[in-house]
Amino acid sequence: MFPPKTMITAASIAAxxxxxxxxxxxxxxxxxxxxxxxxxxxxxxxxxxxPVDEVKWNLPYEPMSLDPIFGFNYAENTVTANLCESLxxxxxxxxxxxxxxxxxxxxxxxxxxYTIRDGVTFWNGNPLTAxxxxxxxxxxxxETATSYFASYFVNVDxxxxxxxxxxxVKLKQPDVLFAQAMGTAAGAIVEKAAAExxxxxxxxxxxxxxxxxxxQLDAWNSxxxxxxxxNPGYWDPALAPKVQRxxxxxxxxxxxxxxxxxxxxxDGQFFYLPPAGLSQLENGDDVTTTYGxxxxxxxMITTNLTGGLADERIREALSLAIDRExxxxxxxxxxxVPATTLAGPDYWGYESDAFATAYEEFSADVDLERAKQLxxxxxxxxxxxxxxxxxxxxxxxxxxxxxxAAGQAxxxxxxxxxxxxxxxxxxxxDESAREGLDGFFTTNYGNFADPLDVYTMFHTADSHNYSGWxxxxxxxxxxxxTTDPAERAELVIEAQEQITKGLSWIPLAYEPVTLVxxxxxxxxTASFAYxxxxxxxxxxxxx
Amino acid sequence: MSVGSYLxxxxxxxxxxxxxxSFLVFGLLYLAPGSPLAFILGPRGxxxxxxxxxxEQYHLDxxxxxxxxxxxxxxxxxxxxxxxxxxxxxxALISGRxxxxxxxxxxxxxxxxxxxxxAGTFAALRGGWGDQLTSTFxxxxxxxxxxxxxxxxxxxxxxxxxxxxxxxxxxxxVDTLWHLTxxxxxxxxxxxAYLARIxxxxxLEESGREHVQTATVRGLAPxxxxxxxxxxxxxxxxxxVLGLTIATLIAGAVVIENVFALDGLGSLLVRAxxxxxxxxxxxxxLVLVVAFVVVNAIVDFLYTFIDPRIALGSRx
Numbered sequence: 001m002f003p004p005k006t007m008i009t010a011a012s013i014a015a016x017x018x019x020x021x022x023x024x025x026x027x028x029x030x031x032x033x034x035x036x037x038x039x040x041x042x043x044x045x046x047x048x049x050x051p052v053d054e055v056k057w058n059l060p061y062e063p064m065s066l067d068p069i070f071g072f073n074y075a076e077n078t079v080t081a082n083l084c085e086s087l088x089x090x091x092x093x094x095x096x097x098x099x100x101x102x103x104x105x106x107x108x109x110x111x112x113x114y115t116i117r118d119g120v121t122f123w124n125g126n127p128l129t130a131x132x133x134x135x136x137x138x139x140x141x142x143e144t145a146t147s148y149f150a151s152y153f154v155n156v157d158x159x160x161x162x163x164x165x166x167x168x169v170k171l172k173q174p175d176v177l178f179a180q181a182m183g184t185a186a187g188a189i190v191e192k193a194a195a196e197x198x199x200x201x202x203x204x205x206x207x208x209x210x211x212x213x214x215x216q217l218d219a220w221n222s223x224x225x226x227x228x229x230x231n232p233g234y235w236d237p238a239l240a241p242k243v244q245r246x247x248x249x250x251x252x253x254x255x256x257x258x259x260x261x262x263x264x265x266x267d268g269q270f271f272y273l274p275p276a277g278l279s280q281l282e283n284g285d286d287v288t289t290t291y292g293x294x295x296x297x298x299x300m301i302t303t304n305l306t307g308g309l310a311d312e313r314i315r316e317a318l319s320l321a322i323d324r325e326x327x328x329x330x331x332x333x334x335x336x337v338p339a340t341t342l343a344g345p346d347y348w349g350y351e352s353d354a355f356a357t358a359y360e361e362f363s364a365d366v367d368l369e370r371a372k373q374l375x376x377x378x379x380x381x382x383x384x385x386x387x388x389x390x391x392x393x394x395x396x397x398x399x400x401x402x403x404x405a406a407g408q409a410x411x412x413x414x415x416x417x418x419x420x421x422x423x424x425x426x427x428x429x430d431e432s433a434r435e436g437l438d439g440f441f442t443t444n445y446g447n448f449a450d451p452l453d454v455y456t457m458f459h460t461a462d463s464h465n466y467s468g469w470x471x472x473x474x475x476x477x478x479x480x481x482t483t484d485p486a487e488r489a490e491l492v493i494e495a496q497e498q499i500t501k502g503l504s505w506i507p508l509a510y511e512p513v514t515l516v517x518x519x520x521x522x523x524x525t526a527s528f529a530y531x532x533x534x535x536x537x538x539x540x541x542x543x
Numbered sequence: 544m545s546v547g548s549y550l551x552x553x554x555x556x557x558x559x560x561x562x563x564x565s566f567l568v569f570g571l572l573y574l575a576p577g578s579p580l581a582f583i584l585g586p587r588g589x590x591x592x593x594x595x596x597x598x599e600q601y602h603l604d605x606x607x608x609x610x611x612x613x614x615x616x617x618x619x620x621x622x623x624x625x626x627x628x629x630x631x632x633x634x635a636l637i638s639g640r641x642x643x644x645x646x647x648x649x650x651x652x653x654x655x656x657x658x659x660x661x662a663g664t665f666a667a668l669r670g671g672w673g674d675q676l677t678s679t680f681x682x683x684x685x686x687x688x689x690x691x692x693x694x695x696x697x698x699x700x701x702x703x704x705x706x707x708x709x710x711x712x713x714x715x716x717v718d719t720l721w722h723l724t725x726x727x728x729x730x731x732x733x734x735x736a737y738l739a740r741i742x743x744x745x746x747l748e749e750s751g752r753e754h755v756q757t758a759t760v761r762g763l764a765p766x767x768x769x770x771x772x773x774x775x776x777x778x779x780x781x782x783x784v785l786g787l788t789i790a791t792l793i794a795g796a797v798v799i800e801n802v803f804a805l806d807g808l809g810s811l812l813v814r815a816x817x818x819x820x821x822x823x824x825x826x827x828x829l830v831l832v833v834a835f836v837v838v839n840a841i842v843d844f845l846y847t848f849i850d851p852r853i854a855l856g857s858r859x
Contacts, residue, residue, distance in 0.1 A: 223806030
């Protein structure tokens with residue numbers, strides 16, 4: 001996944017830096033105290049009980065589209081999660097429950113039959129039909145489909161209406177990722193008639209949107225705000241909104257956003273990186289900060305296996321020398337957890353005991369002696385190792401500094417090369433942009449609680465496997481086709497071991513969701529599920 | 544020169560400037576690394592088939608000249624193009640935001656004119672500590688970047704005292720004026736300081752002129768002398784600087800709009816550049832260039848009113 005964060009960090013740095021200098025003393029005092037416990041991350045916040053006229057929420061930037069198939073990023077999904085519902089609903093604890101499909105039958109490994117819920121209507125009053133469901137999925141199938149979720153549809157052969165309220169999906173080969181993706185925006189259902197009428201404009205400020213969620217799109221004032229109102233005809237009484245109006249602003253500048261939260265002009269925001277003003281928020285009386293279960297991680301990607309990081313021993317040495325505790329504390333202001341694998345404990349949606357046991361084998365402890373020994377064995381590369389750093393991002397630069405220091409301690413020369421924020425995104429898909437680089441940093445996330453979703457990116461056929469690392473192709477391919485959870489877990493664990501030892505991506509930190517709410521309200525979903533399920537439907541006023 | 548031929552010449556100049564600018568903007572953006580593909584394809588990057596299809600659909604591989612010519616042709620037909628990142632017409636994107644920038648720049652221009660001319664005149668006529676104080680303020684104002692002033696204003700007047708909102712452009716009318724007050728002040732500080740300096744120098748120079756001294760010796764009321772002899776004659780440099788300043792405000796708004804999260808052309812431009820959204824960048828820059836040229840034309844026009852001896856269109 002790529003640079004959801006690039007533009008945002010860029011816009012905010014200058015002012016954020018100022019703010020940081022302004023309250024350094026303050027921050028150092030309060031932040032030594034904040035340390036996150038992986039087992040204690042929140043999933044929900046206390047339900048608000050009172051009706052509320054309006055809740056103002058901030059997005060880190062303006063969405064590019066509200067059409068769910070173009071929603072694979074923080075701001076977009078934060079909004080669409082309340083508007084468009086998926087076949088399967090992600091719950092706050094990252095498991096799933098029935099959504100627009102009341103049941104999913106799997107007569108064989110390559111057939112999925114979805115029973116569509118009766119009595120559901122779109123905002124315009126039209127009933128939800130199997131036709132709408134089939135259409136919503138079909139438009140993501142095919143090699144040239146532009147859906148951001150297209151990779152989950154590669155094995156789909158056909159999507160057909162097979163009964164009055166039944167849709168059957170045929171797969172070319174078994175694919176466990178497809179079924180799970182139906183709980184993300186990939187499985188979100190839109191009205192066929194509305195989407196066809198609007199064409200390319202569907203989901204833009206001009207084109208409107210037509211879904212079934214607890215909130216309906218009232219207006220998108222381009223550049224200014226997105227306004228939602230409660231959907232009076234919503235089918236699920238458990239998630240009937242207590243909030244009448246939900247309006248989104250787009251404050252990209254971090255310090256401006258923090259100020260707006262402090263003054264109460266904005267009631268809440270989800271942060272994917274801890275903002276520089278985190279301590280000000282935590283110390284404020286008028287807001288609450290909650291850290292939630294999350295699938296987001298911070299990592300260093302090796303871009304090629306020919307340069308300074310070619311030798312696995314060098315990568316291992318570097319990984320052993322990195323002070324992840326220090327990184328979490330300093331770079332992330334305590335709002336992160338040292339990572340030993342890429343997919344952390346929040347990913348264990350099945351067979352969690354097996355995953356936990358496998359996880360125990362990895363450690364984030366620094367071992368300089370072993371690292372030096374590995375460098376001595378492999379021989380330090382003649383050329384410096386070059387890491388790309390995103391221009392004007394404090395998190396990138398500080399991480400690079402830390403890794404440079406780690407390298408120095410064990411005899412590796414590491415240089416950082418600043419890539420302007422406007423070009424950083426090219427690293428993710430343009431090979432020529434990665435020339436001369438050995439690695440770069442990124443935040444990344446899988447979409448549901450299955451480590452396989454992350455590890456699939458290490459298959460040689462995946463467009464994210466930049467270095468062509470091929471150490472786990474067999475278990476990855478087999479796991480994707482294995483529907484039995486216990487068997488799949490075994491294969492995923494095997495792949496995880498290869499991937500974690502191969503270190504073509506070096507895991508650095510797990511980033512929790514940082515949810516900030518004004519004290520006048522409560523109830524927003526605190527976990528990563530906020531990207532795919534109606535997180536605002538549970539918000540209410542606090543007496 | 545008649546008004547008719549003046550306008551004709553001005554329009555000709557404008558078209559030429561636009562042509563050159565458009566070529567430069569298009570060319571530079573074209574040469575710069577990066578493409579909108581990253582944003583069209585989305586976070587998972589896309590398969591080779593998708594990349595090929597999108598490239599073809601939006602003519603991303605066409606040679607420079609072909610794309611430039613197509614774009615110019617569209618502009619001539621009044622079509623500002625299509626934002627491939629937002630899947631929207633550029634004219635819709637711009638028209639929704641131009642009002643905010645216009646209001647912001649207008650407010651800042653008024654503040655600059657009032658404060659700059661006022662402070663400069665005060666410094667020149669009062670002299671002594673008044674002059675010292677004004678000059679010191681002017682020096683500080685000139686050397687502080689506008690975003691620093693913006694952040695400071697927010698923390699004192701919005702967060703600290705709670706008098707003003709921290710962001711946004713309000714819901715229209717008085718609410719918008721209220722929302723734009725801090726941004727307009729932040730935007731105008733440096734320019735007001737500069738104008739104050741220019742005004743001070745101009746007023747001092749005029750005060751020393753023979754006809755002013757003659758008027759003083761003849762015993763005319765000091766206020767009348769200041770108004771009719773000193774200020775009137777100082778107006779040419781003041782208006783020139785004011786005009787240029789307002790034109791540059793349009794560029795300054797880019798920064799301020801980001802700090803205050805305003806939905807103006809500046810913040811649109813910044814995002815469009817980051818996303819390589821060619822059509823939007825080109826259209827916004829065109830709008831800014833037109834505004835710049837128009838403001839300059841107005842200044843030229845004003846000269847003839849201030850001093851009828853200056854012929855229309857001459858560069859005295």
